[in-house]
Amino acid sequence: MTKTTLSLSEPRQRGEALHLLRRVIAENGREHLAGYAVAALCLVVVALTTAFMAWVMRDVIDEIFVAGNRAMLFTLPFAIFFAFFLRGIASYGQGVILARIGNDVVARYQRRLFAHLTELSVDFFGETRSAQLAARINQNVSGIRDTLNLTVTSLARDLLTLIFLIFAMIWQDWALSLIALTAGPPIAIMISRLSRKLRKATRQSIDLNSRVLGSMQEAAQGIQVVKAFTMEKLLRARTDDLIEKAEERSNRIAIITERSGPITETVAGIAVAAVIAWSGYRSIVYGYSPGSMFAFITALLLAYDPARRLAKLQVQMERALVNAKMIYEILDEAPRQADAPDAKPLSVAGGEIRFDAVTFGYHAEEPVLRELSFTAPPGRTTALVGASGGGKSTIIALIERFYDTASGRILIDGTDIATVTKHSLRSAIAYVPQSPVLFEGSIRDNIRFGRPEASDAEVEDAARKAQAEEFILTQPLGYETPVGENGVTLSGGQRQRLSIARALLRDAPILLLDEATSALDTRSEVLVQRALETAMRDRTVIVVAHRLSTIVGADQILVVDRGRIAESGTHQELLTRPNGLYARLHGFQGGADASQTIETETLP
Structure with a gap:
């Protein structure tokens, strides 16, 4: 045989x-x-x-x-x-x-x-x-x-x-x-x-x-x-x-x-x-x-x-x-999120983002999002909160079209993102990941990745808005200082501020923040939060947060639980629901002194 x-x-x-x-x-x-x-x-x-x-x-x-x-x-x-x-x-x-x-x-x-x-x-x-x-x-x-x-x-x-x-x-x-x-x-x-x-x-x-x-x-x-x-x-x-x-x-x-x-x-x-x-x-x-x-x-x-x-x-x-x-x-490995044959460039007017009955899972038998629907109004800030593993970061990844949905649609200003080119979609989005990523080159190079054609003055302005210039100027070569492999010579907070500066320099109509302030100390968080408040004006912002203190002023807060939107409203509206998930999250974090991070436990 x-x-x-x-x-x-x-x-x-x-x-x-x-x-x-x-x-x-x-x-x-x-x-x-x-x-x-x-x-x-x-x-x-x-x-x-x-x-x-x-x-x-x-x-x-x-x-x-x-x-x-x-x-x-x-x-x-x-x-x-x-x-x-x-x-x-x-x-x-x-x-x-x-x-x-x-x-x-x-x-x-x-x-x-x-x-x-x-x-x-x-x-x-x-x-x-x-x-x-x-x-x-x-x-x-x-x-x-x-x-x-x-x-x-x-x-x-x-x-x-x-x-x-x-x-x-x-x-x-x-x-x-x-x-x-x-x-x-x-x-x-x-x-x-x-x-x-x-x-x-x-x-x-x-x-x-x-x-x-x-x-x-x-x-x-x-x-x-x-x-x-x-x-x-x-x-x-x-x-x-x-x-x-x-x-x-x-x-x-x-x-x-x-x-x-x-x-x-x-x-x-x-x-x-x-x-x-x-x-x-x-x-x-x-x-x-x-x-x-x-x-x-x-x-x-x-x-x-x-x-x-x-x-x-x-x-x-x-x-x-x-x-x-x-x-x-x-x-010969084909990209799985290939552009459709008739894909056209995305044109963003207001920046409304709408999820229409979206189901998605990294494995077909284990859905992360289940028939999820919501609308992020144009020019407003929408915050996503909830226990870890609920699907918040997955929502961010789907907006960037890092993955395709199993069913349902994601629309920006009424246009299905599956029908537009990935390049035009991502060009309209500024993104700050939870774990900051830096590349080989200088500090100036890493900020300029946000918009390669930006001038030195614009790069430095973005760094100031991200409260990064104070530590940049203390580096041996200032903006020309090499960052080392993935920014190994910088602290976590410093790397995150450079990541935020890169997003600010992009000046895109849509801003996605995935725990953008998680690596910052209290002082830096306050400073960056002020900078972000300025940067978020007249933009559609979706922010994932564990510390509720960072999203108190959001126009809309969505509580994500087990792949669905369990609650929505403003901070004050959600607190009026004493048995609601948001109110309990708020209580877990010490009420008004919301300084602790939600643990990875599943919400009751």
Whole structure:
């Protein structure tokens, strides 16, 4: 049963490999056609000069050593020198050209991968560990380059060299050539079997190595938590286990890859020994020319290297194609929140946001929102409160269209956001997440991400409104100070104020605040709250809050409970309902002194 399954899958796997090879060549061949043509020409020169070395040996032996022809003492050595010179120049040319093309191919796929990753939906990154994804891309991206370079060098150098040398061998002695070529079929059969075993082992090795690198990256990013919870020993044990498995797979690949060596050398040794014995016998017994025999043996020995490389080509190509295939698996991942074919730009007049019977769940069997409906009036502030896990942050994510609803509609000024382009939708929204995110670059760069065309004066004005300038100016380089990886050199409150400054700079008609003041101390919260009150004027604002003190002045407060709107009204209206959820939340937080955070317990 296993043999039958393997035999049926082999043609399919070969077909997939050929399809992948054609795709790699189609996507890159035309772009670098001229470069590959020049490199191929250089490789042809290498092949011709190699064959010439074997060809000229007959005259070297017969004319110089046997016949004693002094005229050839200059001609033949100069010809050999010139052949080596040409070969050196051609080898240098093809090496530089293929390296430049390979580097360009890697750079193009890195740019293409990053562009594609930025287009993929948020749920893709929720299902894929970012550290492992980065490690996998880093390992696999060279597979495209290796596939192309192996194809060119194998066809233009090794195959042509072997063909030219075989032609020289046949020209010298066809009978000896038949003896030498008997080594080919058994080596080809053995390599074909090894390549099938290598395919699976290579895939496993790449996955394990990406997990190792991902584990190291995660530990580096969360080193404070690692040390605070004394997780060093536990993480070392987990990573050591992954490293041990990766090492075992790598050793397995080495065993499979190098297994061809002893067999190839043995079979080739038998062929070469047979040729030498037979040619020596004929030379001694029948007086055959020693020049012809020496030229034939030289051609045979020179043919061994390209033949050995071609024998290993399938093994090397398997490894390169596995890497290339894993890159294409990412590139072929389709964005799940793609724009509709007839999507149009969103035009925001007032900024009214309306949820119409929206149902959504991150998993189909576990809905987070259930037939949820509400309207956020234009130019007003709507606050979402409730216990953690009730769906507040999910509402924010759906407005940004990070996810698509299972049913129902979300409308902005009466337009279904599923019918407009994501770019125009998100361009009309300023967003402050619960956990501030900063990127590589300076403080000024991170604020300017809100509106790249903004002037320095506008950036600094946004920082002042977000109460961030006071700490920015104390930094070593002021606005030009690098923030470090995800703002590691700044406090949580400082990072949050920069995140708020970025949103203020965007100057969008819709402002979404997901616990925007959660990381601020009391003084900063008061200052930022004043800045936000100014920024929220004449904008549609939806704010998620746990501390009720931050949303007392909201025009509308919606209490979200188990995916539905349980209550709505102003702060004073909701307090008049003594048994209402909002009143109880208010009581949990100490009444008027609402300074504590609601715990993650489900509301009674």
